[in-house]
Amino acid sequence: MISRTRTAFVATATATAVALALTAGAQASPAERHASWTAAWASAPQRPSTGFKPNWSEAGFDDQTLRQVVRVTEGGDRARIRLSNAYGSSPLRIESATIARTKEKGSASVEKGSLTPLTFGGKRGVTIPAQRQLVSDAGKLDLQPFESVTVTLHLSGTTGPATFHAQSFATSYRADGDHTADTGGRAFGESTESWYYLSGVDVGGSPAARTAKKRDGVVLFGDSITDGFASSTDRDRRWSDALAERLEKAGEPRPVLNSGIGGNMVLNDSAWYGEKSANRFARDALDLPGVGTVVVLEGLNDIGYSETDKPTYKPAPVVSARELINGHTELIRKARAKGVRIVGATLLPLGGSDHYGKHAAAVSDEFNDWVRTSGEYDAYVDFDKALADPRDPERIAPAYDSGDHLHPNDAGYRAMARAVDLETL
Incomplete structure (x- = not known):
């Protein structure tokens, strides 16, 4: 039987995550709140399935780090990510997340000096309720159009089946434990050609610089x-x-x-x-x-x-x-x-x-x-x-x-x- 204290904790955590999902960016700085955001990369979420090639969506993850590489088609001086648990049957815990410029295609390595921790409502980790999505806070990272970006997520618990995009035509990587802060790719010994939970990368800049691009x-x-x-x-x-x-x-x-x-x-x-x-x-x-x-x-x-x-x-x-x-x-x-x-x-x-x-x-x-x-x-x-x-x-x-x-x-x-x-x- 679940105790009342435990029930209250779960309810509070879920309510907090829902608020984050609905009011993403509300706790950002005044400059960030007034910056315009532009989607620079996107991927459509799908239900977990066996798909066309072997993937990890049905098995999900358990205390593992997921590293995914995408290419943006717009630049800016800050970046944020969009995460989707649209087809999850239980809350998804993101223990930590980073974004960085990719060192080279076909590799899990990132460019030294570019690794940027991401937060969610000012916190390092966040729980995304089932069938919801959320947006991270802004991370300070200068990006140019057509640069490759590496997003790394530490999934600390057992996720269950994962919301994903089946056919990425790009390599994603997995490691046991927490490797969000690694710049090298040695720990990432497994790979797949799908994206998981990541549904977008947005870029932003000053209001004056981006007004004409809305x-x-x-x-x-x-x-x-x-x-x-x-x-x-x-x-x-x-x-x-x-x-x-x-x-x-x-x-x-x-x-x-x-x-x-x-x-x-x-x-x-x-x-x-x-x-x-x-x-x-x-x-x-x-x-x-x-x-x-x-x-x-x-x-x-x-x-x-x-x-x-x-x-x-x-x-x-x-x-x-x-x-x-x-x-x-x-x-x-x-x-x-x-x-x-x-x-x-x-x-x-x-x-x-x-x-x-x-x-x-x-x-x-x-x-x-x-x-x-x-x-x-x-x-x-x-x-x-x-x-x-x-x-x-x-x-x-x-x-x-x-x-x-x-x-x-x-x-x-x-x-x-x-x-x-x-x-x-």
């Missing part, structure tokens, strides 16, 4: 093609990376955030592939700090799962073009209600893939025609034409095909970035 962030929202499936691990070759680099070279630098989830659908939830688009749209796109534009590329899984023999999403409903269009119309309505510009994208060619069939091909053609001609989106990007094989427009051009005839390779993701008329953003 709400210029671009979110790419979609499925595995947005997520970067088949791109090179630890090389930042997703189409979100390519678009951010193109904007920089064009003299129009803006943060570009990736909110893709492999296998995600517009119309249906999945234990493996995340909540359907409308249910996660606000959290993963519209509510990110500084966001002004969202580019939506989604629907191939809705129409393709009914064609495939793979058992990953069965039974798969047979989706009509009108149903898919209605799902996109709901996203448009939500974006406009938030004052966010929304850009649609045509679906890529899928001929020869396991998603291809007569029904999927017909729905894809009808949907793409709607994106091009309806005027419902504020603008559109025609990936269907940009990546099609001129000799067989039903297929991705061989130079852009990863080999499965569904996902682009690194060159294909660069071609997607080139297809965007930057004025549409």
